[in-house]
Amino acid sequence: MKAGVYDRFWSTLGGGERFAAGIAEALAEEHDVELLAIEDVDLDVLGERLGCDLAGVGVRRIGDDLDAVERATADLDLFVNASYLSSERSSARHSIYVVHFPAALHGADSPRRRLTRAVDESTRRWRHRVAGRSGLHPWERASRHSIRWTDGRAVLDAELPPATRVPVHVVLGRYLPGNIEPVDVEVRADGQTIATGALTPVRSRFDQRRVTVLSGVAVGRPDGSPVEIEVVSSSFLPTELLGAADNRRLGVPVIDVVAGEGAVPALARRFPAAWENPSRADFLATYDLVLSNSAFTQEWVRLLWDADSDVLHPPVTMFDAGPKDRIISSVGRFFREGGHSKKQLELVRAFRQLVEGGVDGWELHLAGGCAPAAQPYLDEVRAAAEGLPVVFHVDVPGRELADLYARSSIYWHATGLGEDPRRHPEAFEHFGITTVEAMSAGAVPVVIGAAGQVESVEHGVSGFHFADVDELVARTRQLIDAPELLGTMSAAARERATTFSNDAFAERLRHHVASVVDRVD
Structure with missing residues (x-):
């Protein structure tokens, strides 16, 4: 089939673009695939930065007007719209819409x-x-x-x-x-x-x-x-x-x-x-299948759009495990409070509780990018960590991140801590790729028990969920005090991570494509 994958924001090289490029990579194994873009795309740079093999994939630049996608998809057998907040219509023979998270729409009869x-x-x-x-x-x-x-x-x-x-x-x-x-x-x-x-x-x-x-x-x-x-x-x-x-x-x-x-x-x-x-709330009617990036997103698609969708978790690159050190790590950009904060300040305070409670010889490593506007927040986190064995990895290359994953024994993730997922779903991880990356390297996740994190981490099997800082501290102490449990959960975390690997993703995508083609034909 002749297939096209659309993302309006290829050049941003973010998580959504990794998802879209993964779709193109998987489809290219069996189909003639092109990326649809509103600007020039360097496939070599895109593939290298996103960790995807895009050999054999083409690029077609389309217009930027409201109907450009509808015109461009007229000659496609399969169209996958993987662009964030898109309301473009499709005219392809078969069409799939990927939801990163839905925006509210008002129905045609309101x-x-x-x-x-x-x-x-x-x-x-x-x-x-x-x-x-x-x-x-x-x-x-x-x-x-x-x-x-x-x-x-x-x-x-x-x-x-x-x-x-x-x-x-x-x-x-x-x-x-x-x-x-x-x-x-x-x-x-x-x-x-x-x-x-x-x-x-x-x-x-x-x-x-x-x-x-x-x-x-x-x-x-x-x-x-x-x-x-x-x-x-x-x-x-x-x-x-x-x-x-x-x-x-x-x-x-x-x-x-x-x-x-x-x-x-x-x-x-x-x-x-x-x-x-x-915004043409009827755009969904031009798609044969809607795919949500998590069950959390799927529920919001139902609530906001009154639409059914299937779940296709994003592809996650697997990392190698190495000899483990006494390291608790957390990966995520440093954001000021009130945004999509990774809650590093709360993590430092939790780590202080561990140290003051008698935990010795362990380090907390915080890794992530930091934009200039977020520097005051990073400074606040550094100040809170004064006197503690906390190591910061700011704007580090991928190889340093891979080394951190390999050496980490425990992984923390607290995005959404203190927020209400019903009132502010945007404050939570809709899936949580870094958690799965850490799990693939054998780090045992202790993550907030809400939104997308509960889908990747099986509580009590491949990691723990927590509801507040006190439970985060207690679950972490439970792992530190029981090395055998830590080892067992580390193996379980690595096994669980393979569920979200590139190969597993490609297989699930092929299943969804086949269901659409068979249903429509």
């Missing part, structure tokens, strides 16, 4: 959706076509609206009548994080500034009900070719600013860009909740 359709139909007669070309992330739901974040410079094509002055309105949502300064926004038409304004951060939930409209006038080109509309602003990285598990570069949230003579500003301000380009 009151808000009906109001949106009414506004859309009432304005359609005077609207000129405007299509995104580049610099726009996929549609996502943000409380009151469907939005597309820019990356700091969004480019759109407006089909305007030749040599005619046409009002252009950029409708922006109020979804900037509250801890940044107001953002200056400039709207240009064919390089000329036609509107400027400032977008202020969210200060209250009421702010999210409001919109900001920047209006100007563009002139149609004499030859009738599309006018280039730019939305330019500063940008930020959520992973640096918020500690969020989102490595996109974000500018401003665009609800709509409208060209026409109608009363857009008045309508947008009068009915802000209804003014949006719909």
Whole structure:
């Protein structure tokens, strides 16, 4: 079969991209596979950085507008959409949608959706076509609206009548994080500034009900070719600013860009909740199978989308075990509190309890990247570790991480500690790849008993779950005081990790593909 794997963010080389590349690698064993991308992709760099063999896999660059994926998949026998927060439709013969974690969608029959359709139909007669070309992330739901974040410079094509002055309105949502300064926004038409304004951060939930409209006038080109509309602003990285598990570069949230003579500003301000380009909640209907990256994600797909899905855990690279030292390790980026924190500060405090409780000769090793914005948090963790045998491995190469896994006897993971998984599921690991990596090297995991961690670690068999810091300390002390138990669980952890290996992943993926092909054919 001719197959395509889509990820809008190949260049970020994150966990989602490792998942997508693993899908391409597995499919390439039996099919003609290409990566669908909105920008150039270096397969050699991608394969090396993600640890995948992409020999024989091709790349096809597609457009960046809303319908680009639907057009590009028309000639495919199999399409796998593995992109984060995607709402693109598929027109392939067989289609699979991979969910990293779902965003809330509003159904086609909801009151808000009906109001949106009414506004859309009432304005359609005077609207000129405007299509995104580049610099726009996929549609996502943000409380009151469907939005597309820019990356700091969004480019759109407006089909305007030749040599005619046409009002252009950029409708922006109020979804900037509250801890940044107001953002200056400039709207240009064919390089000329036609509107400027400032977008202020969210200060209250009421702010999210409001919109900001920047209006100007563009002139149609004499030859009738599309006018280039730019939305330019500063940008930020959520992973640096918020500690969020989102490595996109974000500018401003665009609800709509409208060209026409109608009363857009008045309508947008009068009915802000209804003014949006719909995220097309019906996109799932174009897929034959939805795959969630964990049972935790699967449950949220059911709750937020009222949709069924099967589970396909991400592929995990297996690491070699070595002679074990008295090391407790934890791997994860250093994030400030309030984001997707790996809770290193709490881990240091737990380790202090162990040391003060009489545990001697053991070290805690914390490994992970640290963005400049997270440096104050790292400094706080270092200060808390003063006087303790705590070793930091910041921004280390892969070989040093492999050595740490090989020498570690126990592995800690506490993402989500103190949070409510029902209210803040984004604060938890939806699967937890580093835990499985450590297990593959024989480190016994002691992890928070929630979300994706409970799927990889069998409590009392291949590791332990904990609910709070006191239980983390108690379970760790149980392992330290019983070397035979530690050895038994180490062997069980290595065996359990193979369940999530690249080979096991490829076999499960083949099963899902076969089920789709057989069902549809």
